[in-house]
Amino acid sequence: MNSQRCSTLFLKTRGRTRIIQCIYVVGFMDLFGVSMIIPLLSHHVKALGASPTVAGIVGSTYGILQLFSSTVVGSWSDVVGRQYSLLTCLLLSALGYGLLGMSTSIALFVLARIPVGLFKHSLSICRALLSDLVSESERPLVIGHFNAASSVGFILGPVVGGYLTEHEGGFYTSSFTCAAIFLINAGLVSMLPWSETPANRNDLNSSNHLSKGCPENHFSKSIHNGSHANNHHLVLRANTEPDCRADGKLRGGFRWTDMSLSQLVWRQLSSVGSKIHMVALSDMWDLFLVRLLMAVAIMLYYSNFSLAMEERFSLKPKVTGYLISYSSTLGALAGFLVGPVTQLYGNNMSALLFHSTVLTGSLIFLYATAPSVWQVLLTSTFFAVSTTIGRTCITDLELQRGGVQASGTLIGAGQSVTAVGRVLAPLLSGLTQEFSPCGPPSLGVVLALAAVGLLLIRIPRWDGRGMKKAAKL
Incomplete structure (x- = not known):
């Protein structure tokens, strides 16, 4: 009996490994396609006859929608x-980029950016x-590998994209x-073995308990993220939430087809509102504030990099491009490196x-005061290493404290915080450049110090709550 259970669990583990590998491919192709377009957008909107002011407003449409x-x-x-x-996100994003390929006027260009701005959240859902x-x-480890594949x-x-633009059209x-x-990504996602994904947490926990009889089981680790959560843990109970499983079946045993369209829409909207409300009321403001401060600091580092290199060290744009x-690539x-580093820290994500x-704040300071290109x-x-590790850490801590049951909501909220940083960073960069080319990174140092001070105050409270919970268990 135990051997039969082990065989079933091994097949499930192999199916999930296949899903994880396919999601890496989806992440790579997603940013590969997007990065073909991003450098060309400003040139295209200006070619359509937009003034610099109009081009700036049009360019901000995507960030505001996000x-x-x-x-x-x-x-x-x-x-x-x-x-x-x-x-849904992949197909509607494909529609947006298809419309962008037909944009021969500013109005059509803006129309094309709307579905992309609203639904280009495929990477966030992949992480969830x-x-x-x-x-x-x-x-x-897994999210670090996903980020690496996307970055490539x-x-x-x-x-x-640059090669294609050399030709007409x-x-x-x-x-x-x-x-x-x-569209290819959507086809790949539709063919994944979704039957191997967890329908809900209870199913996973029961499977983990069954697996204890297996001598060599790679599926024995309980997927119980959020074990260090505080009293505001975002537990979404199966008997109160109408969450849907991968097969389209509601947890209560009903299918979508058993409900009218208005009932289905209302249940989805009420559930979404409930989850967002729980995140808004949770005691996670400190993590989101750290994310915002560091996001703005990092964006200030990159905001006028090319211009600063030219003014400070007389570097040509070509050389600066190689440096970027x-x-x-790093x-x-x-x-x-995220996996080995977290193991080195004993999975203590707060300390990491x-x-x-x-380290990120110190590197921004060294860049702002660099006397030569070699120090830059x-x-x-x-800097590339520290920001990559920091980004993974903040996401993992959000899931630990909020609970994986609301992983989509938490990752989405983190992306919204980052979007606020994208709105603030260009404004702050423009203001500080009035004083010095080193103004943006200097302000970034101040924001990083604020994040460090906040972590010094809040981390003892996070660890204290985790120890209390462990003692109760």
Whole structure:
């Protein structure tokens, strides 16, 4: 009997491994397609006849839509399931990029950015899906590999996009290619073995208890993320939430077809509102504030990098481009270091986040005061590593404290916070550049110090709550 159970669990583990590997491919192709388009957008909107002011307003449309839609779509993925929400986002993003390939006027350009701004959350849903599939100890490793795969796509995409634009109608070709990539991703996602994904936490826990009789079981680790959560843990109970499983079946035993369209929409909206409300009332403001401070600080580091290199060291744009590519490549490779580093810290993500924040702030300071290009090169080397590890740490801590049952909502809320940083960083960068080319990174140092001070105050409270909970168990 035990051998039969072990065989079944092994097949499930192999199916989930296949899903994880396919999600890595989806992440790579996603940013590969997007990065083909991003460098060309400003040139295209100006070619359509937009003034610099209009181009700036049009360019901000995407960020504003992302700001308001990230949390909603992430929460929606918790309600209807990852498969349905991920397919919807991929298909509607493909529609947006397809419209972009037909944009011959500013109005059509703005129209094309609307579905992308509202539904380009495929990477967030992928991260939430990965957190569903692995245990808490494995989560940083898996998400780190996913970030690395995505970063490789972001490095290669501009090269292909630049090559395509050298031909007549290159922007339109790049847009249609990007749309095709998203359609391919949707086809790949639809073919995944979704029956191997956890229908809910209770199913997983029961499976883990069954697996105790297996002598060699890779599925024995309980997927109980959020074990260090505080009293505001976002537990979403199966008997009160109408969450849907991957097969489209509601937890209460009903199917979507058993409900009218108005009832289905109302239940989904009420569930999304409930999850967002719980996140808003949770005691996680400190993590979100640290994310905001560091996001703005990092964006200030990059905001006027090319201009500062030219003014401070008389570097040509071509050389600066090589330096940026070097840093991006290291950032992609650093994703593979996340797992070993977290093991070195004994999965103490609070300590790792604190040290990475201190290192990031120190590197921004060294860059702002660098007397030579070689010091900039040195800081860029370690900066790529520290920011990659810090980004993974903050996401993992949000899931630990909030609970994986609301992983989509939490990751979406984190993306909304980052979107706020994207709105604030250009404004702050412009103001500080009035004083000095080193103004933006200098302000970034101040924000990083504020994040370090906040962590010094709050981390003892996080660890204290975790120890109390462990003592109760």
